[in-house]
Amino acid sequence: MPHHVTVGLDGSPESSAAAEWAAREALLREVPLRLVHADEWPVSAAIPVAGPDVRRRWADELLAAAAEELRQEYPSLEISTRRLSGRPAAALSIEAAEADLLVLGSRGLSGVMGFLLGSVGMETIGATERPVVLVRAPGQPGGRTEAAPEGRFGGVVVGVDIHHSCDPLLDFAFDEAARRGVRLRAVYGWSLPPFARDASALAAAEREMSPDIARRLTHILAPWRQKFPSVEVVERSPIGAPSQLLVHAAADAELAVVGRRIRRSPLGAHIGSVAHAVIHHCAAPVAVVAHD
Known part of the structure; x- marks a missing residue:
């Protein structure tokens, strides 16, 4: 076909x-x-x-x-x-x-x-x-103020979940970056439970947990770096709400890529809260890629 x-x-x-x-x-x-x-x-x-x-x-x-x-x-x-x-x-x-x-x-x-x-x-x-x-159309609320010439904005941004397999998502994002010859920014946001979000807990978490989270993100991306050696990859795993971090990271992007897990139920398909937020608040074009 x-x-x-x-x-x-x-x-x-x-x-x-x-x-x-x-x-x-x-x-x-x-x-x-x-x-x-x-x-x-x-x-x-x-x-x-x-x-x-x-x-x-x-x-x-x-x-x-x-x-x-x-x-x-x-x-x-x-x-x-x-x-x-x-x-x-x-x-x-x-x-x-x-x-x-x-x-x-x-x-x-x-x-x-x-x-x-x-x-x-x-x-x-x-x-x-x-x-x-x-x-989105240029000039609409939350959209670009003008048409975006190809290559003007800062590469492709992809939201990564280090806790679940998301091969179709990463394959799509790396492929899009390779086709455009632009940098790929891989973002994973994480946070602590509400009871542990005081300043001292956040500082301790950043010291103790950030290196391990960064290593896990690097491990997940490694096969795709090998498959797409021409793509320059920037990895980010800061503390923060994933949807907010993605919208911010994609402010100057050509394309934002988010995943949605395939969930089959009598109530129909489910679009996760992160994908939902990025779709409605990101000015850049947003690709939603389904994965198991």
Whole structure:
């Protein structure tokens, strides 16, 4: 099956930013780009309130216009379009199963429409085990103030959990850094129980525990350093909340990479608190990679 990058479009500025990012990613991977739109995407200012025929025509025109614009900007890129039927999360997850990764626009959870767009992205992440990248539009709250030229920002940031295996996460992060020729910053944040968080306990913990934690992080990363020898790696394991540390570390990043553990239950998939926080507070594009 041919490899490709898929991006979901809904006519919003966020999905336009996602399409631009996805086009550059497809070129990096030397694979085609597929633009898709799901018929039952939540109604917004960008999507007309109309009957099915009008919405289908609007979707076809949206996809055609986006494809033409990207073809002019990236003439060497192979681009196709597809209109999907059904609820976006389900349709996008099926589409993602055929792709190297799925790219979506994101507005976090700010405001009513932000909640709708955010809920599509979050539901889709939970419905697929393929990597999903969420991209914010330039100038929106919490996003970039302007479009980010390729290579301008500081490499790739990945959040590492030293207590669980996360091979797909590290493989994805190292591969992205290698493709871009940029530095990879691997971050693990840790803390003490609430009853032991006075100043003296923190100082003692930093002296006694930090060296061992740093060694464990180095041990986890060692196989990936060997697999991707061209990638310069910076390791950080400070005391602090993992989500806050990742958001701060990714402030100037090209891409932030976080994991979510695959948990199958009758209540559906679970997205961890760290991934959830980074998705909604990080200005950089965020890749969510599922792993056991």
